[in-house]
Amino acid sequence: MGDDAVEQVARRARRAQRALRAAPGEARTAVLRRLEALLVEREAALLAANREDVAAAERDGLAAPLLRRLALTPAKLATLRDGLRQLAAWPDPVGQTVLRRELDQGLVLRQVKSPIGVLLVVFESRPDAVVQIGALALRAGDAVLLKGGAEARASNQALVACLRDALAREGLDPDAVGAVEDREAFGRLLALDREVDLVIPRGSSQLVRHVQASTRIPVLGHAEGICHLYLDRAADPAIAARLAVDGKCDAPSACNATETLLVHRDFLPHLPAVGAALQARGVELRADPQALPHLPGAVAAGEGDGDTEYGDLVLAVFTVADLEAALRFVADHGSGHTDAIVTDDAEAAARFLAEVDSASVFHNASTRFADGYRYGLGAEVGISTGRIHARGPVGVEGLLTTRWLLEGAGQVAADYGPGKRAFTHRDLPT
Amino acid sequence: MGDDAVEQVARRARRAQRALRAAPGEARTAVLRRLEALLVEREAALLAANREDVAAAERDGLAAPLLRRLALTPAKLATLRDGLRQLAAWPDPVGQTVLRRELDQGLVLRQVKSPIGVLLVVFESRPDAVVQIGALALRAGDAVLLKGGAEARASNQALVACLRDALAREGLDPDAVGAVEDREAFGRLLALDREVDLVIPRGSSQLVRHVQASTRIPVLGHAEGICHLYLDRAADPAIAARLAVDGKCDAPSACNATETLLVHRDFLPHLPAVGAALQARGVELRADPQALPHLPGAVAAGEGDGDTEYGDLVLAVFTVADLEAALRFVADHGSGHTDAIVTDDAEAAARFLAEVDSASVFHNASTRFADGYRYGLGAEVGISTGRIHARGPVGVEGLLTTRWLLEGAGQVAADYGPGKRAFTHRDLPT
Numbered sequence: 001m002g003d004d005a006v007e008q009v010a011r012r013a014r015r016a017q018r019a020l021r022a023a024p025g026e027a028r029t030a031v032l033r034r035l036e037a038l039l040v041e042r043e044a045a046l047l048a049a050n051r052e053d054v055a056a057a058e059r060d061g062l063a064a065p066l067l068r069r070l071a072l073t074p075a076k077l078a079t080l081r082d083g084l085r086q087l088a089a090w091p092d093p094v095g096q097t098v099l100r101r102e103l104d105q106g107l108v109l110r111q112v113k114s115p116i117g118v119l120l121v122v123f124e125s126r127p128d129a130v131v132q133i134g135a136l137a138l139r140a141g142d143a144v145l146l147k148g149g150a151e152a153r154a155s156n157q158a159l160v161a162c163l164r165d166a167l168a169r170e171g172l173d174p175d176a177v178g179a180v181e182d183r184e185a186f187g188r189l190l191a192l193d194r195e196v197d198l199v200i201p202r203g204s205s206q207l208v209r210h211v212q213a214s215t216r217i218p219v220l221g222h223a224e225g226i227c228h229l230y231l232d233r234a235a236d237p238a239i240a241a242r243l244a245v246d247g248k249c250d251a252p253s254a255c256n257a258t259e260t261l262l263v264h265r266d267f268l269p270h271l272p273a274v275g276a277a278l279q280a281r282g283v284e285l286r287a288d289p290q291a292l293p294h295l296p297g298a299v300a301a302g303e304g305d306g307d308t309e310y311g312d313l314v315l316a317v318f319t320v321a322d323l324e325a326a327l328r329f330v331a332d333h334g335s336g337h338t339d340a341i342v343t344d345d346a347e348a349a350a351r352f353l354a355e356v357d358s359a360s361v362f363h364n365a366s367t368r369f370a371d372g373y374r375y376g377l378g379a380e381v382g383i384s385t386g387r388i389h390a391r392g393p394v395g396v397e398g399l400l401t402t403r404w405l406l407e408g409a410g411q412v413a414a415d416y417g418p419g420k421r422a423f424t425h426r427d428l429p430t
Numbered sequence: 431m432g433d434d435a436v437e438q439v440a441r442r443a444r445r446a447q448r449a450l451r452a453a454p455g456e457a458r459t460a461v462l463r464r465l466e467a468l469l470v471e472r473e474a475a476l477l478a479a480n481r482e483d484v485a486a487a488e489r490d491g492l493a494a495p496l497l498r499r500l501a502l503t504p505a506k507l508a509t510l511r512d513g514l515r516q517l518a519a520w521p522d523p524v525g526q527t528v529l530r531r532e533l534d535q536g537l538v539l540r541q542v543k544s545p546i547g548v549l550l551v552v553f554e555s556r557p558d559a560v561v562q563i564g565a566l567a568l569r570a571g572d573a574v575l576l577k578g579g580a581e582a583r584a585s586n587q588a589l590v591a592c593l594r595d596a597l598a599r600e601g602l603d604p605d606a607v608g609a610v611e612d613r614e615a616f617g618r619l620l621a622l623d624r625e626v627d628l629v630i631p632r633g634s635s636q637l638v639r640h641v642q643a644s645t646r647i648p649v650l651g652h653a654e655g656i657c658h659l660y661l662d663r664a665a666d667p668a669i670a671a672r673l674a675v676d677g678k679c680d681a682p683s684a685c686n687a688t689e690t691l692l693v694h695r696d697f698l699p700h701l702p703a704v705g706a707a708l709q710a711r712g713v714e715l716r717a718d719p720q721a722l723p724h725l726p727g728a729v730a731a732g733e734g735d736g737d738t739e740y741g742d743l744v745l746a747v748f749t750v751a752d753l754e755a756a757l758r759f760v761a762d763h764g765s766g767h768t769d770a771i772v773t774d775d776a777e778a779a780a781r782f783l784a785e786v787d788s789a790s791v792f793h794n795a796s797t798r799f800a801d802g803y804r805y806g807l808g809a810e811v812g813i814s815t816g817r818i819h820a821r822g823p824v825g826v827e828g829l830l831t832t833r834w835l836l837e838g839a840g841q842v843a844a845d846y847g848p849g850k851r852a853f854t855h856r857d858l859p860t
Contacts, residue, residue: 018761022785095784101806107795109805114787116817197817216642218818239840246842331448342840353835354525355452357544365537365838374843375539375834376531376855387546387627388648389818392834404805404822405783408795410669410772412676413804425806 010195016173017143025092032088035166049154115141117197124203127155140399190215222385225255225337232343233266246366290319338370359392440625446603447573455522462518465596479588545571547627554633557585570829620645652815655685655767662773663696676796720749768800789822
């Protein structure tokens with residue numbers, strides 16, 4: 001795709017977004033319902049396109065976990081349709097009033113939710129992301145440009161066609177969903193900061209960092225998930241073992257998996273049982289000198305342990321002298337994604353929740369709960385460890401901004417100020 | 431200041447911020463009250479420091495509007511103290527609950543407001559910005575590094591000392607407020623994306639663009655304010671004239687000043703009266719060929735008119751065939767700051783408010799109302815035309831992020847899913 005063609009795709013998305021946001025909310029809802037119907041109608045064709053991708057990936061020797069992500073199944077399609085039904089059932093967020101305030105008699109301010117504009121989303125392997133992210137974007141009134149992985153090309157094309165056809169059949173401009181396939185086109189889009197409002201990379205931390213370094217457009221995403229589970233001196237040993245096993249083993253490659261176990265030194269006598277439960281699930285433990293004697297079969301932690309997102313059945317184990325030291329460890333070694341404390345001491349829990357400055361902070365719950373679906377956001381476009389805009393699991397709210405609407409009767413600013421009219425600044429019900 | 435010294439300032443701010451956010455809300459409130467008291471105690475010294483700056487600036491031939499911004503007066507100090515009293519009277523925002531949701535029995539999620547972290551603020555001329563921005567940052571639990579203009583050096587130093595002393599006297603770490611004075615130190619801070627979380631440039635659009643191009647840290651600000659006032663076919667001629675005069679003349683150098691008058695062709699017969707009112711206030715009109723015959727004394731619009739933030743008593747006048755064309759003009763030539771319609775046609779007003787995608791959109795009110803103080807935000811750190819995070823006038827809310835807190839009783843993610851436990855996802859009162 002030449003530079004001009006790429007710019008055209010972005011410009012058409014901008015134009016289509018203007019129409020999409022101006023359309024009534026029912027039109028966007030109808031698109032979501034139509035998309036759900038198309039996923040039923042075209043199920044056989046979608047699965048066939050996906051089989052092509054999977055067969056090619058097998059020939060290319062793609063690793064088993066990636067093959068599992070790549071494969072579409074009737075069950076995965078059913079889950080996508082569930083998500084679409086949920087999104088369609090929600091009230092349309094565009095135009096919802098956040099704040100209403102009388103500035104003076106007959107001068108009323110409203111802050112309302114509004115689409116961000118044109119999103120550029122880059123993702124790897126999982127073709128279901130096309131539907132999840134595309135649907136969230138349309139619910140928010142945003143246009144979206146999608147760049148999927150080459151290994152999912154046929155699947156992505158078939159799913160993008162569903163999105164575009166759903167728009168067209170409901171009388172909306174299909175260019176609100178666009179696709180770019182090659183890396184050069186994607187690189188070109190990263191330079192178009194007047195045409196693209198937000199970039200969302202979904203994939204490895206290398207991908208996220210590459211995108212952040214390559215664009216002046218705001219980027220929503222997380223570079224790393226180095227999540228801690230802190231076993232306090234007052235931790236319940238059974239809960240400690242359950243949460244460690246779930247955090248590490250439920251989905252080791254997920255960004256919300258636990259990577260480092262922090263252990264209060266008074267808890268060390270209970271550590272062998274926790275370690276055994278982890279080892280029974282095949283976890284390799286890399287422990288600091290204080291923890292090592294309590295973990296038969298563990299190896300000594302070396303360079304990088306405690307600062308690594310393993311994404312695998314490997315867990316670092318570090319000992320701390322007290323809660324204060326645990327807080328400092330998390331601040332110094334964490335990635336601000338998700339950190340949890342296990343304790344029966346309400347005061348220690350309260351302090352951990354108040355002071356750990358991560359997107360998600362848990363007490364007696366597995367780090368694996370940090371997820372848009374589990375939080376009840378319907379779906380997620382990703383998990384943000386950025387500190388502005390959306391933070392943590394990002395659902396439709398993260399794809400919205402606000403505008404300020406002021407309705408008056410000819411008022412001018414020069415009439416207000418010291419010795420002149422005063423503002424009433426009275427909040428009104430929304 | 432050497433590179434190491436600059437990094438030390440940033441690291442100390444990070445450490446001080448951890449203590450500031452962990453402190454109870456009353457401590458931050460006490461700092462604001464203490465600051466107010468210090469501004470009274472030290473008024474003579476502050477004014478003397480400022481006289482030094484003003485005298486030097488006069489010798490250097492600083493332009494009159496800049497001298498006015500530079501000068502501190504007892505009235506300006508009184509206004510600052512009013513603002514501090516207001517901020518201190520507000521409930522502490524840190525930890526406020528935004529959302530509360532039961533995920534399952536005994537598993538409750540809360541989204542709470544939280545400080546962003548370390549802010550870097552660069553501003554020109556106005557020393558009062560030190561107190562306004564510093565106080566908003568402290569209210570939000572953020573540390574702030576301030577880079578003021580060289581012309582206000584003595585004033586800024588004296589005011590920064592007030593902020594630091596207020597922190598110290600309330601037992602908090604004064605390094606939560608830091609100052610850098612030279613450009614090299616500021617440039618170095620822009621590179622420290624692990625130590626600084628948000629950059630806020632307050633000044634000319636050149637400054638904002640320079641900052642945006644020089645850092646990977648998120649930037650909150652507006653590059654330009656090209657605000658439109660659209661006189662619809664159903665505009666009340668008296669309101670049209672009042673709003674045009676206020677929008678252009680109340681503060682021509684402000685970013686919310688009206689720069690372009692859009693005129694529905696059916697309104698052209700009323701344009702002479704609007705033009706005369708503007709010319710009576712010394713405004714130079716630059717009109718397109720359709721409007722020109724209706725504006726005796728106007729000049730023909732040339733290159734750049736209609737796309738320029740004049741910041742002066744100059745106004746572009748362009749004619750449009752209908753509302754649709756006005757919407758397109760604003761989309762193509764506006765900067766997304768503030769745009770207003772004058773009309774008695776409720777339908778036209780509703781469409782303008784719904785479809786103009788600017789941070790502030792007004793009906794029958796002057797563009798000059800786009801301001802944090804007028805919106806009732808207490809004060810503002812600036813006006814953002816960015817599309818993520820805060821948009822429009824930014825008060826304390828724009829200096830906050832959120833965190834997700836989950837409290838459970840040992841739940842694990844593996845227990846939930848198809849055929850297993852289901853989430854309840856029941857919203858609870860906040």
